[in-house]
Amino acid sequence: MSIDGNGFLTKTLRVTALVTALPGPGSAQVPSFSARSDLVVLSATAVDGKGRPVTNLRREDFRIYEEGRPQPIAHFYGGRELPARLLLLVDASGSMDQELKAASSHQAVLQLLHALAPEDEVALAGFDSRYFGVVAFTQNREPVRSGLATLTPFGATALHDALDKAARDIASHGEGRRAVAIITDGIDTASQKSLDEVIARSRALDVPIYTISVVSPLDDPASRLFVGRKEAGAATAGTELLARYAAFSGGAAFRVSTIAALRQAADRIAVELKHQYRLGYDAPAGPARFRRVVVTTTRRGVVVRTRSGYVPPS
Secondary structure, three states: OOOOOOOOOOOOOOOOOOOOOOOOOOOOOOOOOOOOEEEEEEEEEEEEOOOOEEOOOOOOEEEEEEEEEEEOEEEEEEOOOOOOOEEEEEEEOOHHOOHHHHHHHOOOOOHOOOOOOOEEHHHHHHHHOOEEEEEEEEEOHHHHHHHHHHOOOOOOOOOOHHHHHHHHHHOOOOOEEEEEEEOOOOOOOOOOHHHHHHHHHHHOHHHHEEEEEOOOHHHHOOOOOOOHHHHOOOHHHHHHHHHHHHHHHHOOOEEOOHHHHHHHHHHHHHHHOOOEEEEEOOOOOOOOEEEEEEEOOOOOOOOOOOOEEEOOOO
């Protein structure tokens, strides 16, 4: 393992199904998933009808379906001993060069830092036409706050490329409770990769993506100042694009135009990240093509979110 030119710890990425199980201070040994290429590992979040995480589900409460066929759950982990790991990805492109957007994106990061538990690890990255690391994973919040102040909006917006690199960055740090949270206006102008390419990569890496779309109250349907979808134009398109990332990766999307909405989004992301379930099953034999996956629960009124599928290794 080494430190790359952007300041992140890096190592050779192995897309395996290994859960690193390190005991936390004063905690019992955490069970680990075996490292096998045919084991499909899913990060899953269960929420009730009001969007609140459901934290007491057991193995027998879950059902996994691949292409509509039930799959036996070979591995399950629902404990909370492991710290969560969150990569904060902040849009530093020219489209964020507005006082409201810049202030809101900074406030979103500060709210997330406040919502996370002290033992959780955070890294900070930025992007414009390129992706760059700012602060490596740490439990110390001060470097993240200081790093945030160095981001100056400039240049084009390579949103898809940045999300692709962010998902690979966090996946290279091992398995466990992890996610990417991106703060942006959702408008891509310079990516080399397409939306579908990046979604496919994030599903393969099992990295939930949480999106915080920073908009004006004029573009926010929840605001009394909303001007309507037609007038909102690019802002609406950007928000819908971010919602697709969240839905296909097993994360969640938030559109915010007030401090209260930022706080609610940050709290929900932190709670969901801390209560991720880990489910594993043996991939059925068959060709290396995309396979749809659905996870449900027998608990009434509870919805389970996870990535929408995977491609088995060839």
